[in-house]
Amino acid sequence: MIYFVSLGPGDPELITLKALHTLQRADCIYTPVPTTSKGRHTSKAAEMMRSLGIREEQIQLYDLPMSKDRDGALEAYTLVADEVVRRQESEPEALLVIVAEGDCGFYSSSAYIGEHIEARGFTTHQLCGVPAFIACNSLLGGQLVQLEEQCTVIPGAATAEEWSRAWQSPHTIVVMKGSLCESEIKEAIQRYPERRWHYFEFVGMPKEFVTSDPEEIQGRTFPYFSIIISKCR
Incomplete structure (x- = not known):
């Protein structure tokens, strides 16, 4: 199954219990790392999950270019979607998660990733969070x-x-x-x-x-x- 899990606005304690339990059970959690012209930044999403006890081996980082030019970000979303689809095809029973800060249904990158995944015939599930x-x-x-x-x-x-x-x-x-x-x-x-x-x-x-x-x-x-x-x- 493929889930979009909302992490909330930044305070790890604002994540929902349902979201936390899903992260704990996940086989792989696709997590963004902001990148700019100055290099790779710290992933706030990964830091939040580590503080909640999510295991390091569950976290799969992917680079997300942060720029007014959206081409790099859109390419990153496509690559993540393709990777999620490939893994779900090879491991149908795997629980795969894509995390989003804030709420995954509100001005979120989840929209772009989800469109690609659903276009390949897979169903996604959203877990709401605190905007x-x-x-x-x-x-x-x-x-x-x-x-x-x-x-x-x-x-x-x-x-x-x-x-x-x-x-x-x-x-x-x-x-x-x-x-x-x-x-x-x-x-x-x-x-x-x-x-x-x-x-x-x-x-x-x-x-x-x-x-x-x-x-x-x-x-x-x-x-x-x-x-x-x-x-x-």
Whole structure:
């Protein structure tokens, strides 16, 4: 069987019991290692699993290029999918897992890998997790949305019209991947001071940083793993 398992936003204790039990039983766990022009980085996913007692021999690392040019990442997803299919064909009883940080059904690389696997005639199963923006809001306390409020999630890229419509709405706006829209966010903070602005980096990880001070947000250089939550006062 082939599973996509959500690891949660970074804190190993936020993984679900169902996900943990599946990892413990897995014959092979395909795990991404971010790579950039500076080389191979540490795999946060692998670190999380090791801290949960997952055996080293279960973890199969694969390189995942991190770049605005998506060609390298798409090639990596195809290679992983092909490897999973080959192993499932040769070992039909094997339990194979592809892990994803956050939730595997929400802006996740699982979508690309899953499409390739399912196109080869195999069924995949998703185990849900805690999305990063839910973990972010828990640090603020209170409700992300309540009663008749709505929540719009923007994946770091939008048109000028979409940004304007978002900030002028009475609803909660969540922006993922802050590094892709740093200038738009900083401009909006100046233009819409009536909104509340909350900024998060590496939530659930050792480098976690949180602030609701607009001036402090303006002074940050947004990393890829940054999230902004904006609410009406």
